[in-house]
Amino acid sequence: MAEEIKPDKIVDARGSFCPGPLMEMIKAYKQAKIGDVISVYSTDSGTKKDAAAWINKSGNQLIGVFDKNGYYEIEMKKVK
């Protein structure tokens, strides 16, 4: 399991439904600088897969998906 990194930006999308968390993550990604670490909190189980797939497909770095006891934290680094 990858180590968690202190994020530059946290997107708290807990309670938000598909596709809310993913869209909020993309919005935060567009506003971020290269090298920024973004953390997304989500309670929506589909987001876990969707967000990880988006991060990989877009050529960014998936730091990890962490189970936080009641919600997930998806952590990414903007590399492009």
Next chain:
Amino acid sequence: MVDKASIVLASGTVDKLMAGSIIVSGAVANEMEVNVFVTFWALMEMRKNAGENTKLGVEGKGMEKQLFSIMKEKKVPSWKDTLKQAMEVGDVHVYGCAMFADLMGIGKDDLDPMIEEVIGVSQFVDMAKDSKMTLFI
């Protein structure tokens, strides 16, 4: 060149409109350019004075009360809010159908500002013809 998705929203029931707006979001997440053509009962729901939509399609008949109270309780965003969010994040254009607007005497000013323009079917088909994905909902 970016991939394009073209979606016709024709049904005015919440189940279909919600599915449509979520798929628009999915297309945005896949970096597609999305053109949405809104006609018939979906266009009726795009009128500024449409009021709250609590309609479901035939399969959902009798389920309205239950479904809408669950959606309210879980704070599920409306299909319009989901579509708005997709428009903020990606390259999404929403057009009204000129034929149905004329038929019902609906002008652009009567429609939600999400509707960029009222256009004819040929203009939409021209946008749609080289799409990777086309849907009629």
